[in-house]
Amino acid sequence: MMVLKKQIDLLREQQSDFLSQEHEIKRLCAKDAMIRPVFIYQDDNADKIIKKLKREDTNVCIVVTDDKRFVGEISDEDLIKLFLHQVKYEPLTKILNVGYNRKFLYMKAKELINKHKSTVSPDAPINKVIELVYKEGFDYIPVLDKNKRVIGVVTPSSLIDLLQKN
8 A cells, every 4th residue: 555655656746747847848939949030131232132141051031120120031032033033024134045133133122022921029939939830831930029120030940959959
């Protein structure tokens, strides 16, 4: 009888430890998984954007105002779509097979941006962030403070790093 009570007490202690660990996982939030964003400004030209994408080895830049307020993003996919559009619809480019950069390089970030449909606060539950990244198909989620300033981004790989640590 005494052995059974000790086993029950041990099981309760293990269950308590398990529940407290589960509680810790639930408290993880966006700020725990965010990484440093790559910023560009609204007046940066396409040439600067391309160089920054290459130099930072990223596929997306966050477009911000001078005081780091979120405006949108520009991805390498967006740039490729613009090249393809120019190739398809500019007669000289199509005929001569040159001049792909001509019109494009003069465009500013504010003309090229995509408005991101979803952002999160630093305290957003990690489950919400995971849902946005995977169910909505986003490659990243901007993390904004109360003043709509970008303080980081959460990517699939930063989520995996966080979950692997915890």
